[in-house]
Amino acid sequence: MPLQSKAFQRWLHNVAPDASTADVCRVSGIKRTTLAQQLVRGKVAESTLVSISRAYGLNPVQELATFDLYAVLHGDPVPPTPAELVSQIATIDLLRAVVQRSEPGQAAPPGLSGTPHPTAVRNWVDAIDDGELRHRVSEATGIAPQNFSAHLTANRLPPELAIATSRAAGVGPAGGLVAGGLITEAEAGWPAEGRQDALDRMTLGELVTLAGERLQALGKTLRRQEQDHERTERIWENLG
Structure with a gap:
């Protein structure tokens, strides 16, 4: 769920209190029209906050954690399994x-x-x-x-x-x-x-098993894509 516009603007004011919208967009690489559209809609994409955080040398995880929806990110990082x-x-x-x-x-x-x-x-x-x-x-x-x-x-x-x-x-x-x-x-x-x-x-056995599972899944995906392509070709042929 995108971030609420008002909450995002409060956050942005704390991060760059003296920067204009143009300044923020320039340093973060975000198009001004993109940010403007998000603000007008009242929903700002999380990726926008991430880009701005990086531009100002901030950790985006910690910045996301300041929003209620992502409060679970507060605290020390939990190691991945x-x-x-x-x-x-x-x-x-x-x-x-x-x-x-x-x-x-x-x-x-x-x-x-x-x-x-x-x-x-x-x-x-x-x-x-x-x-x-x-x-x-x-x-x-x-x-x-x-x-x-x-x-x-x-x-x-x-x-x-x-x-x-x-x-x-x-x-x-x-x-x-x-x-x-x-x-x-x-x-x-x-x-x-x-x-x-x-x-x-990983043992070699574990590695081979996982690689085999990945290839099997990839094979299914490719077969579906080939079937979709064949159906599209037949439709175009029938349309003449």
Whole structure:
């Protein structure tokens, strides 16, 4: 849920009391029309606050925590679970690790890809799901299960839904914000080498199993896309 305009403006006045709207937009890289439209609608996107916070050298997690909806972010960062860390490793990096471990003498793969990766949101939810998570999130937020699944398929998770999912899973509140790309690992207080360390602790069997699951899911997605493309082609052919 976007931030209330009045609350955002109070926050902005505290952050940059002497700056004009033009000044704020210039230093943060936000278009003036974008900010103006959000203020007129009375709803300011969380990403706007994040961009402004970064521009003024502030931690966006701590700044979000000053709003009631994100008060759960207050306090010391909650460390991510090993499963959460691994969920934020791209599939290609998992495959490189499998090859490197399976063939003695192979050079170590390059550093891990940045976050978020193309399936980061779904992987994060899968990593913290005990089998009933989607049901609990649906009950807590009122979101229909199919709509929640649509967010995961699109690799997007609204910040307030990410917070609700973290709460329902009993994990740190910032994990979904990292997976969704709103904040970085560092801003969330995750350890600098946390993902790599979590990967190194996995056995080869665990690594191969996870990589296989990721590839299977990718295969299903690609098949759906191919089927959709074929249906579109047939429609155009029929239209002549």
